[in-house]
Amino acid sequence: MFLDDVMQEYIYHCLAKGFTKKTMINKRQELKQLKSFLEEKRAITELENITIHDLKAYVRTKQSSGLKPQSIVSMFKMIKAFFSWCEKEEYIKENIAKKVETPKLPKKILKGFTIQEVDKMINSFTYKNYFEARNKAIIAMLSDCGLRAMEIRGLRTVNVKETTILVNGKGNKERYIFISPALKKILIKYERIKKEYFKGKTVSTDCYFLSYKGSELSHVGLDNVIKEAGRRAGIEDKRVSPHTFRHFFSVQCILNGIDIYTLSKLLGHSELQTTQTYLQSLEDLELINKAMASSPLMNLAK
Structure with a gap:
């Protein structure tokens, strides 16, 4: 299946689920960036051709651009959600995004109100x-x-x-x-x-x-x-x-x-x-x- 078609279907799925306007903007932006990377850097246009190595390369690109670890983790959660949906719809056999490691975040104690x-x-x-x-x-x-x-x-x-x-x-x-x-x-x-x-x-x-x-x-x-x-x-x-x-x-x-x-x-x-x-x-x-x-x-x- 063409990646563009699957992503469009996923966006409509998210809209039907009632995600907020802000969440939808973030999802659209992240999927657009992933699609551009796969097409331009990896010559991939179909969902079935994406491998774990392609997704690891995508994360490395984010890291080399100077993006903060927290932003990379938040970004990749959206990618994981997309591949998880693809797995449920049986468009792919497994969610390969689960195998991709993201930067470890330092545990920060939130200083709460008294x-x-x-x-x-x-x-x-x-x-x-x-x-x-x-x-x-x-x-x-x-x-x-x-x-x-x-x-x-x-x-x-x-x-x-x-x-x-x-x-x-x-x-x-x-x-x-x-x-x-x-x-x-x-x-x-x-x-x-x-x-x-x-x-x-x-x-x-x-x-x-x-x-x-x-x-x-x-x-x-x-x-x-x-x-x-x-x-x-x-x-x-x-x-x-x-x-x-x-x-x-x-x-x-x-x-x-x-x-x-x-x-x-x-x-x-x-x-x-x-x-x-x-x-x-x-x-x-x-x-x-x-x-x-x-x-x-x-x-x-x-």
Whole structure:
């Protein structure tokens, strides 16, 4: 089969699976680069003619171009996904991309937020106007629910219930998240101020968090809210991002006794291995405290 035909079919498969616009752009770009390399450097135009040696050469080309190891690993995950799909569709006998080694990444400990820092960020915003109330609610929801940036931006008003939030995650997979009483208190105030602010104004979307124009909050807009929270709270030595809030949520869940399987569902992960990466970032002191609480001998002494 011609490589171009197979790649086009795979792109439509991914679109049908509901991948985000950003993911689709990355997939298209990476497959285009792979196709160009195979045609121009290896004289290959058909899927069946690709070998493990061709893919290894492709990785070496990326390395020699000065691309960072993390970028190469992320890039090759998309290549592996493509060949995995080809194997499932029986276009090839096996996923040869599995045999290709990518650069090893140093394990970095993510410096997460403390409870005190999160409290400072939430309380750095007030209820004096719509934007203050909205930003307070966003930071509180990120902290208490562990949502992705795309999930909080695309959250629909109709899906925010009395005690739960219906989240539309990656691949259009839905999951429910519990709303704690502490979060609900903030959301009630936000909803009241939001209703008053947009009275008589045109609102173009059902999104729960709105821009000043009444439209969906942009990626940059959300990032600005989060960065402002960190600035107001005086956080300088840590990355202030949706991912760090998601990490905070994960760590707090584990430390408070939630098992990894439940946490994986709460985070909307399709694979347990993805959730396990959050456990690797637990700081030594947190691990010691957790180990002490679960010590068999200590529990026998109670």
